Amino acid sequence: MKIGIMGFGVVGSGVGEIIRNSSDGLASRSGEKIEIAKILDLRDFPDSPFDCFTKDFNEILEDQEIGIVAEVMGGTNPAYDFTKKLLMAGKHVVTSNKELVAKHGTELLQIARENHVSYLFEASVGGGIPIIRPLYSSLSANELTEVLGILNGTTNYILTQMIKEDTTFSDALKSAQEKGYAEKDPTADVEGHDTCRKIAILSSLAFGKFVDSEEIPTEGITKITLEDVAYADAMGCVIKLLGMASKEEEGVYARVCPALLKKDHPLAGIDDVFNGIMVKGDAIGDVMFYGRGAGSLPTASAVVSDIIDAVKHKTEHIGLGWTEGEAGYLKDGSGQKFRYYVRLSGDAAAYPKDAYQVITLKDLAFDGEFAILTPELSEGEFAALKEEISKTNPILGTLRMVEG
């Protein structure tokens, strides 16, 4: 089987490396020798062991021998246009491009179906952690009701540095950039957009209908301070950036936000650049998947596993995916109830303790502030409470608590 690779960056070069180095193993596992016929990239790679580079997409599109293309270029443009043309030309496409899958997945999956080819995207979520295929296949006897995950390695590294090394957010971000875990412009990671696309893909697949990432309430970690980390610790919690989605009777909820997690929660121990994804099903209960959520080889190994799957099913459409959701399928989340942590300026002793758990830290550094933990409140109720509180005590920070 001849394949094409579009994009020779971190993931694309990893795909090339795995296919070159494990050629016999892959052949025995897929049933055919897998050969890289063309690599599309606008850059030159004079030192690469490959000599099949092209700058012209049509050379891949029109090559009748290429049956599978790995789209690992990222971004929606021109990846969207290229993917569409390849699927319509009867080629299987496998991708690590979460942005494209989250935005145009419904349409691309439909085109794949119509053309009896597959559009596979194991590498779009959780790097090399097997999650897409288990959701689609191994857990297929379950009605899935919840997905909760630490889906972004960069922010998890930053939060781990803050929690374990007492490093400030900006120093931790700098360290992440130095180690190559964060990009120069870290917005997509630290503002939660990356996590948002991933939870959109996971919830679309788990619940069967499209969840639009642009409609998911999303909050990043830029406002988290070492004070919040210390109060969380005093409450037996850690702060993690979570992507969460649940299917309720009235519809689907999805959200991305930093939240307090009790230390005995299975996701609480997932540190550094690791990802963890919990899935709840009616028969299985909670299942968790854990591993490296990013990096060249882990992500590339997920791309290659999809290539192997496409080789094994080369004459078929692998029917994983979702359908268009009806209007109002994704709820706006304002009715969802959470307990809230609120850090306040003022004297805890003067604060009424009947309704809230009040947390004070003895350290001098925390003089003049304290925190409360509210009962479960909807967004509206919490907004009203904040207005009430802020009349007497300036609010320094707030976080949701995720339980169960």
Added chain:
Amino acid sequence: MKIGIMGFGVVGSGVGEIIRNSSDGLASRSGEKIEIAKILDLRDFPDSPFDCFTKDFNEILEDQEIGIVAEVMGGTNPAYDFTKKLLMAGKHVVTSNKELVAKHGTELLQIARENHVSYLFEASVGGGIPIIRPLYSSLSANELTEVLGILNGTTNYILTQMIKEDTTFSDALKSAQEKGYAEKDPTADVEGHDTCRKIAILSSLAFGKFVDSEEIPTEGITKITLEDVAYADAMGCVIKLLGMASKEEEGVYARVCPALLKKDHPLAGIDDVFNGIMVKGDAIGDVMFYGRGAGSLPTASAVVSDIIDAVKHKTEHIGLGWTEGEAGYLKDGSGQKFRYYVRLSGDAAAYPKDAYQVITLKDLAFDGEFAILTPELSEGEFAALKEEISKTNPILGTLRMVEG
């Protein structure tokens, strides 16, 4: 698609319940309505909602309309004979029977291959945790080098009770029996046989060649005492019953034993009846799967996911499995090096501290004993050391330590 169920015990009734209750969902996920045509069991179930019971295996074997049979009766006899006949008659068989898969899997997989049907066994390891299919499919781009798991819920419950509740082994076993987690005769669980079958299946699949469970050195948890638990705690460790297998240049090692795990090891936090399985691959690094390793519905959901897979591939043989291993493929393990914990009777102050880490506990209850942690030793080296030690200090207990 009409199916048969052989055995209407804990798992079989769960399979029935899932298929009855999720009939529409399963039909949409598999592409066909799944209908239970016959249930084989020697017992009577007058209160069951099903009315298709039979006591005659031939009624399933000879029913041309039955394309898939779930063998959930357990044991090797008559399950082995029945499975063979069904596969030879061109029916797919899915199973939760770890004993049969561990013992006759190689032959049954071969018969399935020859008859263009599938023999699927997701439910044989880890209850409902997706592990067989990810090993076969999602991680197919990796050369897998290690599998390490807490594979038995009963013993993990007992050890958790000992660690967290300070309960003795025999009281914890009694509690497990009262809760239905342990059988009246708990031998297969507490002596490690169940874990042994599961690590045999996982290592056969992960490394591609048959690992015979009968050749795996296996040790249970009956000798573990609360003193061991306390010393482990002082060393920053917990005691877990582990199934482990690794692929080295010279061959494959496999072993079942209770071992010390550092508390920050991903498997250390897996408590109660939960199972956790870590897999190491050359590209992905460590991946972990976690969930309920037993129970009616979780295990049944794995059986049903295999049924769905068989429906989707009804005209095909799904090629997961392994081949016969050559002589000497599984090493005997005597050369494998571990650090060892040794609990001794005597006075720690009188003990030479140059070569070993010496651990003493201040509690009166531990008066007159102490523990040491050795450097890495092979089995022979450790045997020699034990002989040497026991000349001056009676040995009260020993455990391996598992690192990394």
